[in-house]
Amino acid sequence: MINTFFHLGALNTPAALLTSLLIGIAFGVALENAGFGSSRRLAGIFYFRDMAVLKVMFTAVVIAMIGISYAKAFGWVTTDNVYFLHTLYAAQIVGGLMFGVGFVMSGWCPGTGAVGLASGKIDALVFLIGATGGSMLYNEIYPLIGALTSADRGVVFAYDALGVSEATLAFGLTLIAVGCFWGSEYIEKTNQGTGEMWGTPFLKVFSVILITGAFGLFAVANPPASSMASLPTGPQEALLLEGVEGGRDHMGPQELADRLIAMDPLLLLVDIRPPEEFAQFHLRSAINIPVAHLAEGLSTYKNKGLIVLYSNGMTHPAQARDSLFRLGFTNVYFLTDGLDGFLAACLKPISLRAEPVSPPLAMKINAWRTFFLTPAPPTIESQPSTQVERPPSAPPPPLPGLIETEWLNTVLGTPDLKIIDLRGQPEYNTGHIPGSLSLNVENLRGNVHGVPSSLLPGSMLAEHVSMMGIAPEDLLVFVCTDKLQDATLAGMACERLGHTRYGILQGGFPKWSTERRPIDTILPSVKATSYPVPTQPDSFTVTAAEVMTTISKPGTLIIDVRPTDYFTGKKQDEARGGHIPGAINRPFSDDVINLGTYNTFKPQEELRTLYGALIPTLDSPVIVHCRTGHQASQTYFVLTRLLGYTRVKWFDAGWTQWAATPTLPVQ
Structure with missing residues (x-):
């Protein structure tokens, strides 16, 4: 699958800048070759003299539409990888009319104006100066016209709004485009005596290719009949629609903010954006589970408490919520207006709001901003972890086994707890769970009887753990990254020593860090022990x-x-x-x-x-x-x-x- 710069959160990187520059140059060359460096030719469409604008724009739109549809059908891209503009009907209608009037008056739009300026056109320079001044004016009067953007419908796809399939819409638009190509050539031929492509083999072949490509989407873009037949119907679907009608499918930003500040124990907040976006910013206490893994990741929370899904907008969380409902999850909601709406409703500074804010709401906004925009407490870099007071903890889970982050957090500083961080030393040095000891798992292996990478004998392992200050009664918790086999190999060393009080931290350091639990950079003090050497070979290794x-x-x-x-x-x-x-x-x-x-x-x-x-x-x-x-x-x-x-x-x-x-x- 193609990972776009948008999907990776890398739009501000040098690679993205270089790519944008190259695409922009290629775009400008294409527009110049199409004649878009002339305002006279651009304005010709309004007088039915030159239809180049219509032909070029329809060509770009149709080819992009068909190409993206095939890429989605073949799994090369997903809608998560592409940025879609939100639907703001009032703002887009008014803005479109203003844009059209400006185009008719000047013969330029911002993109073609830049092309014209590169070609040395003075009127293009005048247009761009005016466009810059207009943007500054728009910024100043935004409080007066900002209401036009209030009716944000999120991302709405045209085929959903029209109630047709993606392939049907694409095929229909392609037929319209082909008709416009032929009509444009006829108009130019009749009015100006041009229309060089009218009736040519190129136009015929080009038309056939576009129509065939669009028609092919019916075979790949629509779900097969067998899968359609398996979609849920009947009482379950009726309940889903009833929940939507009754508003039991979403939660507003302000209600969510209040619940999070109150640390509602029944609430689980799930960020379904790509991990890169989640790492850049997410709401406090949220966990990150991609859409494809929601059913697995939320299985233990099914119909327990409240689950709230959010992304940048509402489209994907709403679709995911409906899918989970069909799988039997009746406790899933999505965040109204998504993260963008939450930022605007709860975290936007009072001074930047278009409407006056009442004193009670102002207090809430300040409280929300303090809670969500202030880094979460806690690293304990200033004091040794053994001095941190912890509430009484639950008994340890069955050992050897898996250790949950929540349980480990309650027992940090316990004398007989030894946390072993198996990540690379640079990662350990820049931040680790308080009290952790660093261990390279490869130090547990060596060349034994001529066989490389073999687990070391018990005598060598006993000497190694003695230098780390480990005693037979200690509880060892192994912390890894995404390679669970690192933790289990360390577990094999414990097995060889007969040390069964060990566990593996669920999700390792990435989960601990994601949950914003305590981290420090202190090297713990260690007093060497004398770990007993096993007297017999282990019983589980075979030759x-x-x-x-x-x-x-x-x-x-x-x-x-x-x-x-x-x-x-x-x-x-x-x-x-x-x-x-x-x-x-x-x-x-x-x-x-x-x-x-x-x-x-x-x-x-x-x-x-x-x-x-x-x-x-x-x-x-x-x-x-x-x-x-x-x-x-x-x-x-x-x-x-x-x-x-x-x-x-x-x-x-x-x-x-x-x-x-x-x-x-x-x-």
């Missing part, structure tokens, strides 16, 4: 020889968790490509979902169903492996610590050793 013995014996399931292309041998980065004979492939990444700003494991019920189809019982023997044990550690954690499988083994040396051993078979 290549042990894996080999299972190939000829039925009953043990070997799961290769590498990406499918490596399993099949289509790609390889080891001595040989392929897989262990009899192994099945389930990529480790299939157990993870992305919730916009962070990754997390899929819901356990879903994982239980997926693995239940592969593994007969919870006590079935299973061996998991990847290339070096890193990715397989994630699958081991899912199977043993989340789903309760009891006979899972981990082939740490994995494909690295297997492929490099000529005597071992490869399929």
